[in-house]
Amino acid sequence: MTAPLKAVDPITVDVALGERAYDIVIGRGVLASLGERIAALRPGVRTAIVTDRTVATHWLEPAEAALAQAGIPTTRIVVEEGEGSKTYAGLAKVSEALIAARIERNDLVIALGGGVVGDLAGFAAAILRRGVDFVQVPTSLLAQVDSSVGGKTGINSPQGKNLLGAFHQPVLVIADTAVLDTLSPRQFRAGYAEVAKYGLLGDAGFFTWLEANHADIVKGGPAREHAVATSCRAKAAIVARDERETGDRALLNLGHTFGHALEAATGFSDRLFHGEGVAVGMVLAAQFSAELGMLPASDVERVVHHLAAAGLPTHLQDIAGFAQEGIGDADSLMALMAQDKKVKRGKLTFVLLEAIGRAVIARDVDPSRVRDFLQAKLQRRA
Numbered sequence: 363m364t365a366p367l368k369a370v371d372p373i374t375v376d377v378a379l380g381e382r383a384y385d386i387v388i389g390r391g392v393l394a395s396l397g398e399r400i401a402a403l404r405p406g407v408r409t410a411i412v413t414d415r416t417v418a419t420h421w422l423e424p425a426e427a428a429l430a431q432a433g434i435p436t437t438r439i440v441v442e443e444g445e446g447s448k449t450y451a452g453l454a455k456v457s458e459a460l461i462a463a464r465i466e467r468n469d470l471v472i473a474l475g476g477g478v479v480g481d482l483a484g485f486a487a488a489i490l491r492r493g494v495d496f497v498q499v500p501t502s503l504l505a506q507v508d509s510s511v512g513g514k515t516g517i518n519s520p521q522g523k524n525l526l527g528a529f530h531q532p533v534l535v536i537a538d539t540a541v542l543d544t545l546s547p548r549q550f551r552a553g554y555a556e557v558a559k560y561g562l563l564g565d566a567g568f569f570t571w572l573e574a575n576h577a578d579i580v581k582g583g584p585a586r587e588h589a590v591a592t593s594c595r596a597k598a599a600i601v602a603r604d605e606r607e608t609g610d611r612a613l614l615n616l617g618h619t620f621g622h623a624l625e626a627a628t629g630f631s632d633r634l635f636h637g638e639g640v641a642v643g644m645v646l647a648a649q650f651s652a653e654l655g656m657l658p659a660s661d662v663e664r665v666v667h668h669l670a671a672a673g674l675p676t677h678l679q680d681i682a683g684f685a686q687e688g689i690g691d692a693d694s695l696m697a698l699m700a701q702d703k704k705v706k707r708g709k710l711t712f713v714l715l716e717a718i719g720r721a722v723i724a725r726d727v728d729p730s731r732v733r734d735f736l737q738a739k740l741q742r743r744a
């Protein structure tokens with residue numbers, strides 16, 4: 363009889379935040395260990411799983427089965443998928459359901475889903491009874507490498523994205539790389555932009571590795587676990603240095619000042635997913651860095667080439683509907699950037715590149731220079 367192939371051991375990344383420290387457990391199949399890990403952390407706990415409709419069809423039953431196996435009672439709270447749930451109404455629905463499920467101070471909320479569910483359930487946990495702990499089970503690539511780590515939770519206001527929220531760190535993150543198999547290819551690619559971001563902002567070796575291995579990450583080979591773990595380590599290290607974003611944590615915004623403006627200019631619609639906006643934004647940040655004489659043109663080319671190879675948009679003209687609906691002019695994009703919460707007293711803060719693997723925070727960028735740069739990019743022929 364042949365022995366079954368030994369499953370590769372999960373990778374654990376520690377988020378070193380003193381008494382708020384927690385583990386991120388990464389591996390193919392780790393969802394099955396959700397119950398035993400929670401039981402070890404919180405014997406006798408009750409739980410409620412918050413998820414969205416799409417994720418529920420694929421992964422709610424396996425998650426519930428894992429809890430049942432460890433004898434952990436749970437309730438399900440299912441919201442509509444998409445950004446429309448990260449609202450006052452979505453928060454009311456989840457909060458009332460948590461109260462009805464009698465989730466108390468020592469119980470746990472489990473966020474099973476992408477960044478929307480993580481932000482929403484995390485925020486509901488932060489305010490329920492003045493704070494109940496929560497576990498992140500991120501199911502999108504973006505959530506596994508970015509939103510589930512670092513403790514930012516919240517909802518949108520009709521006046522802007524993520525304007526209401528709290529820092530609330532999870533007590534455990536379970537990132538099962540197999541759940542990404544059911545993610546749409548476009549969502550997967552969008553999440554990949556954040557993976558590439560970690561290479562660009564601080565790890566040239568990782569970026570080079572991604573150039574060679576990105577196909578295996580998509581296919582779901584062992585490169586996927588390595589990519590998720592390396593990304594989580596990078597984010598965890600930055601968050602541990604600067605939990606509340608008073609300094610270095612801003613490096614994580616590489617590509618995001620431009621990207622957010624593009625998302626807003628396309629109405630946060632399906633024209634441009636967040637990660638796609640970040641991809642175009644990282645190219646713009648690289649090009650702008652080159653224009654300021656900080657980054658060699660050959661590095662800009664490498665950034666464009668890799669993101670395009672990963673199937674991501676890299677230029678403004680690649681944004682869906684650019685020819686028909688456009689994305690506004692340079693002034694309207696500047697106005698959108700000025701609304702970003704990263705703006706402090708009118709000064710634009712940009713994350714720029716000095717090299718692949720070396721990003722810097724530029725706090726005092728001349729807005730007229732950015733405007734002229736965008737104007738030229740908008741005129742580029744597709």
Ligand SMILES: NC(=O)c1ccc[n+]([C@@H]2O[C@H](COP(=O)([O-])OP(=O)(O)OC[C@H]3O[C@@H](n4cnc5c(N)ncnc54)[C@H](O)[C@@H]3O)[C@@H](O)[C@H]2O)c1
Binds near residue numbers: 416444479502
């Ligand atoms: N808290 C943070 O630090 C942080 C960081 C980055 C982004 N965010 C937030 O995250 C959100 C974006 O996250 P997202 O891209 O994961 O969006 P999302 O949660 O809307 O998920 C994208 C889509 O994929 C589906 N999906 C998720 N996992 C799936 C799976 N395994 N199989 C099939 N379908 C699946 C969802 O139902 C949804 O339709 C935004 O609201 C953004 O503001 C937060």
Ligand SMILES: [Zn+2]
Binds near residue numbers: 508556618636640
């Ligand atoms: Zn992002």
